[in-house]
Amino acid sequence: xxxxxxxxxxxxxxxxxxxxxxxxxxxxxxxxxxxxxxxxxxxxxxxxxxxxxxxxxxxxxxxxxxxxxxxxxxxxxxxxxxxxxxxxxxxxxxxxxxxxxxxxxxxxxxxxxxxxxxxxxxxxxxxxxxxxxxxxxxxxxxxxxxxxxxxxxxxxxxxxxxxxxxxxxxxxxxxxxxxxxxxxxxxxxxxxxxxxxxxxxxxxxxxxxxxxxxxxxxxxxxxxxxxxxxxxxxxxxxxxxxxxxxxxxxxxxxxxxxxxxxxxxxxxxxxxxxxxxxxxxxxxxxxxxxxx
Amino acid sequence: xxxxxxxxxxxxxxxxxxxxxxxxxxxxxxxxxxxxxxxxxxxxxxxxxxxxxxxxxxxxxxxxxxxxxxxxxxxxxxxxxxxxxxxxxxxxxxxxxxxxxxxxxxxxxxxxxxxxxxxxxxxxxxxxxxxxxxxxxxxxxxxxxxxxxxxxxxxxxxxxxxxxxxxxxxxxxxxxxxxxxxxxxxxxxxxxxxxxxxxxxxxxxxxxxxxxxxxxxxxxxxxxxxxxxxxxxxxxxxxxxxxxxxxxxxxxxxxxxxxxxxxxxxxxxxxxxxxxxxxxxxxxxxxxxxxxxxxxxxxxxxxxxxxxxxxxxxxxxxxxxxxxxxxxxxxxxxxxxxxxxxxxx
Numbered sequence: 001x002x003x004x005x006x007x008x009x010x011x012x013x014x015x016x017x018x019x020x021x022x023x024x025x026x027x028x029x030x031x032x033x034x035x036x037x038x039x040x041x042x043x044x045x046x047x048x049x050x051x052x053x054x055x056x057x058x059x060x061x062x063x064x065x066x067x068x069x070x071x072x073x074x075x076x077x078x079x080x081x082x083x084x085x086x087x088x089x090x091x092x093x094x095x096x097x098x099x100x101x102x103x104x105x106x107x108x109x110x111x112x113x114x115x116x117x118x119x120x121x122x123x124x125x126x127x128x129x130x131x132x133x134x135x136x137x138x139x140x141x142x143x144x145x146x147x148x149x150x151x152x153x154x155x156x157x158x159x160x161x162x163x164x165x166x167x168x169x170x171x172x173x174x175x176x177x178x179x180x181x182x183x184x185x186x187x188x189x190x191x192x193x194x195x196x197x198x199x200x201x202x203x204x205x206x207x208x209x210x211x212x213x214x215x216x217x218x219x220x221x222x223x224x225x226x227x228x229x230x231x232x233x234x235x236x237x238x239x240x241x242x243x244x245x246x247x248x249x250x251x252x253x254x255x256x257x258x259x260x261x262x263x264x265x266x267x268x269x270x271x272x273x274x275x276x277x278x279x280x281x282x283x284x285x286x287x288x289x290x291x292x
Numbered sequence: 293x294x295x296x297x298x299x300x301x302x303x304x305x306x307x308x309x310x311x312x313x314x315x316x317x318x319x320x321x322x323x324x325x326x327x328x329x330x331x332x333x334x335x336x337x338x339x340x341x342x343x344x345x346x347x348x349x350x351x352x353x354x355x356x357x358x359x360x361x362x363x364x365x366x367x368x369x370x371x372x373x374x375x376x377x378x379x380x381x382x383x384x385x386x387x388x389x390x391x392x393x394x395x396x397x398x399x400x401x402x403x404x405x406x407x408x409x410x411x412x413x414x415x416x417x418x419x420x421x422x423x424x425x426x427x428x429x430x431x432x433x434x435x436x437x438x439x440x441x442x443x444x445x446x447x448x449x450x451x452x453x454x455x456x457x458x459x460x461x462x463x464x465x466x467x468x469x470x471x472x473x474x475x476x477x478x479x480x481x482x483x484x485x486x487x488x489x490x491x492x493x494x495x496x497x498x499x500x501x502x503x504x505x506x507x508x509x510x511x512x513x514x515x516x517x518x519x520x521x522x523x524x525x526x527x528x529x530x531x532x533x534x535x536x537x538x539x540x541x542x543x544x545x546x547x548x549x550x551x552x553x554x555x556x557x558x559x560x561x562x563x564x565x566x567x568x569x570x571x572x573x574x575x576x577x578x579x580x581x582x583x584x585x586x587x588x589x590x591x592x593x594x595x596x597x598x599x600x601x602x603x604x605x606x607x608x609x610x611x612x613x614x615x616x617x618x619x620x621x622x623x624x625x626x627x628x629x630x631x632x633x634x635x636x637x
Binding site: 007008009010011013014015026055056102152153158162171172175177180208209210215216218254256257 | 364367368370373415418440441456458460516517518519522523524592593594
């Protein structure tokens with residue numbers, strides 16, 4: 001028999017006993033984000049109309065420029081090398097964590113990050129691809145998370161926190177309602193404190209029925225969303241998804257199930273903030289239909 | 293009752309190929325033997341003949357077979373959807389064309405037509421496509437094939453198929469549709485699940501069914517995707533249960549987004565339905581009087597909720613605007629559940 005006292009029901013969301021961002025996503029309310037008065041976290045949103053062509057192929061030159069803008073925005077440094085040095089040390093073993101299937105991270109973005117790291121003086125032998133390998137993660141000093149932005153039919157959103165699901169060695173333990181606990185992976189000894197940058201591939205996100213690709217719900221957003229606070233980044237990603245859903249249907253389109261992982265990562269695991277009034281979005285580039 | 297149902301089926305355009313199944317159901321029903329609603333009277337074939345080519349796309353090789361225990365290797369994070377229905381196996385084909393995006397064909401073989409229908413019903417978006425030029429290929433919840441932006445989804449008896457091109461061009465769309473026609477060729481067609489057919493089109497004079505928000509399911513994971521109730525399996529759902537989730541809009545109300553939600557559930561036996569109702573009352577109606585017995589309505593945060601037990605059927609109503617409406621929905625739920633039950637007795 002289940003432990004009823006631990007159940008979270010729809011009524012909890014309606015009552016407002018669950019965080020604003022998560023409750024709004026389930027109830028279809030707008031996620032208001034007036035300018036943060038005392039920001040705790042910064043999230044960079046960089047978009048460029050030329051990032052994809054009409055066939056959704058990546059323009060690598062433009063993508064490289066966007067990466068530069070992200071790095072400078074997140075760190076406040078004047079050039080890419082200085083920016084990377086503010087995030088990682090030159091002798092770090094750096095693990096790149098991309099989404100490797102089902103709306104995977106664009107390979108061009110992974111290559112752009114590798115190239116930029118090497119130009120910043122990081123030896124190629126110190127740049128590892130570590131998705132799916134807890135053993136490799138244990139040997140890394142730094143992680144760069146590179147998830148792709150997508151809604152997820154089981155978890156609401158399947159982007160930042162879902163990207164580390166294999167790092168506890170038992171992904172199935174996060175199925176069903178346990179997906180709300182995905183944030184705990186970020187506090188495991190071999191993961192904790194290692195993530196230096198969360199860089200979300202929002203070039204062509206998926207706003208419904210993920211992770212299986214469904215082109216009806218994919219659109220050329222042509223963006224990168226990044227920061228050092230994973231909860232804040234996921235919260236802004238959630239807002240983009242929610243706004244796109246409302247735009248598609250012309251009416252509130254709740255995200256169900258609610259992305260409890262965001263709430264838990266904030267309140268229970270202390271990984272960052274999901275409060276929109278504590279998040280400052282730094283917008284760079286093309287902002288038509290930016291949704292946030 | 294049985295013959296009027298059969299007449300209704302005929303009016304809905306049942307193909308002759310399905311007649312042996314229906315007649316056997318009728319014969320068993322007339323003899324008084326119980327029939328489990330979810331059972332398929334006759335095992336449908338689990339193969340189709342795909343073309344070697346469609347347009348400039350050519351089949352790249354034999355099917356890749358994915359068994360249930362390996363589905364997470366094929367689609368980690370998405371496999372639960374298929375296991376939430378009675379999934380047998382998946383066959384995956386790829387078509388290639390020089391200089392063009394691949395076309396992926398996924399054939400999900402399910403235990404019954406109801407299971408395959410359930411997968412399509414999760415999303416009625418897209419344009420209804422008449423691949424067979426036959427009757428019965430109408431709008432949701434009776435559509436058989438839906439196309440949108442390069443993805444064709446098909447319900448054909450015990451088969452749910454996805455045919456996908458990542459880059460939609462006119463040529464790719466034609467190839468996708470040609471593959472869809474090949475998939476359904478020579479296959480019989482089943483009717484929508486009885487529980488779906490039993491949903492009233494209107495409740496009173498105020499409320500109308502939104503056909504494109506009608507979902508057939510067996511698992512609380514799918515229920516939470518359609519209408520989140522709880523982080524736990526509040527209704528004790530499982531593969532031996534079936535549930536129709538429906539949304540009703542209120543006629544003539546301007547600017548009101550409120551919609552009434554109805555869940556009709558059938559359990560394998562009455563005891564399971566009774567236990568599920570007790571579970572629901574204990575958790576969801578916590579803090580509310582739960583001594584109302586098998587049927588009742590209560591005012592909660594988002595409107596009026598109601599519950600009703602009838603044999604092995606359970607009806608639930610959410611977000612009704614007032615007590616009278618909630619009771620009206622409960623009455624219509626009871627009629628629908630009793631109607632389905634009667635058809636099988």
